[in-house]
Amino acid sequence: MQVSKRTLASLALVAAMVAVSVLLYDRLPEQLATHWNADNAVDDTMPRAVGLALFPALGLLLVGLFALVPRIDPLGENIDEFRAAYDLMVVTTVGLLAYVQGLVIWWNLGNEFAVSAAIAPAVAAVYVVAGYVVERAERNWFVGFRTPWTLSDDRVWERTHSRGGRLLKVAGVLAALGVVFPEYAIALLVAPVLLVAVYTTVFSYREYRRLNRSNAG
Template structure:
């Protein structure tokens, strides 16, 4: 199947699922839906039922559109070499938005569970997929570790992305552990990408200096 068609078809199904959930849940939703939680997992934001049910499906559609557009606006045109991995990450990201939508609907239906516990495994899966894509990405302007030094030197790009890919894979397991220790869920979810950013900047600069 053509990669573009595969991406649009898979993403379209996910968006449609979110839309159907909204339609079916609408009669059961409170007039003001809980839509935002603080780091402790307590509700600290609400919005109207109509907006609350529409927001995340629309966001899922916008996310799909963004991933569809990126290969077309990157001047390097290197996406075909890792297109399958890229599409997997794109669909997983759209699925994450749909997953969050499902969690929000369930909470507002009265089901009692920690929102962060429900979110942690899905975020962990995204991190693992991000690692899978990162280790396969060729030099480009949108996917992978894009520092001045990785974009300047192909060898630095390869070595840095290989390292960061492993960090993301391990980080996926760390983030998913937030489901087991909800009191630390925020730190476990946020920590891995912060570590990856710091390491990628420092390591790519170090390797570039070594090749100069």
Template sequence: MPGVREGDVKYRRQRALTLAFVLAGFAASALAYPDLPARMATHWNASGEVDGTMSRLAGAFFLPALTAFVVGLLLAAPSIDPRKQRYESFRGVYEWVVAGTAGFLAYVHVLVLAWNLDYAIPIGQALAPAFAALLYACGVLLDRAEPNWFVGVRTPWTLDDDEVWRETHERGALAFKLAAVLALGGVVLPDYFLVFVVAPTLLAAAYATVYSYLAYRRREA
């Protein structure tokens, strides 16, 4: 196709889905805008109570704009990475995760709009399965990622040794998949939503970081 890069054609399904999610966020805001309150609830504490608000304009369009910005950065990363050739082995999975990230943010935005339109939605309980899906997708991506500068567990030890990268990402993938399963606890116990989502995610990230150091030390011994 003239004027279209090969990667854009190869991953057109993922790109189309990503674009659909970004546009859906803006469209939902435009449709709901006349009925939104002057001050929109945009943040909830651990108890599910509103503890942050924005003006109607900011509340309606900040998250769609943020989604577009994040997606743009993620799509640009493989092109500017000095190790761009490493992406080819996992680029398909990467593009699906980008689409999933856009979908996750669009879903969060729809929940925010619905709550501000007076729909009684338990925010934490509704977010838990979406977080679980995103964490599992991250686990899948970690399992496939080759050494690069943008994606994965990028510590001094994984970037210095490809074998340490491989070992760390195998362990990290399992840790994030387990965190995804634990995040589903927020569906059953919504009052502890943040505990089920944040704690396993932080533990998975810390485990992968520490493991990369220990694996490096073991190879250096």
């Protein structure tokens, strides 16, 4: 079985996370700050060993799940049609985990900062890449805007994903503004992508009805 360069890149990121965890283990406190509230105050911690193992473990799990999806999806052959974009999504997602691990470690080394603002550019990048991916996605059961109407009609799938992909890129731009407006970072990260999800659901339903009325006529 041939392993793509992007899969190798994802595994390299996981290996880097492991290396950072090992190298910095003794410099970090026994209890790691791992969660912050909307005011960027620490509101949860976990043991150092668990916290440092968590991100590499999640990264490895994600690589495994993304490798499994095309094999178990009944429409897995369609994923092969946009495999380069799919693999890019894997790298970007694992990259987000690596970035968040870096933020957690940096904070716990004694450097306080606005976590919500710091995470904004990475999440924004994920949204933009997701938009790129769904614009290229063929009908499948795991990636994209999977509504009853997109999964029932290739035309609805294509039109919904073309529009939804552009909107996800806009959501990425809005999320990046969290760096400039840290007090609104959480809202800018969450609200736009929720609106995209609601809009594409309604759009796919209306598009399905419109196309099927046209066919009936």
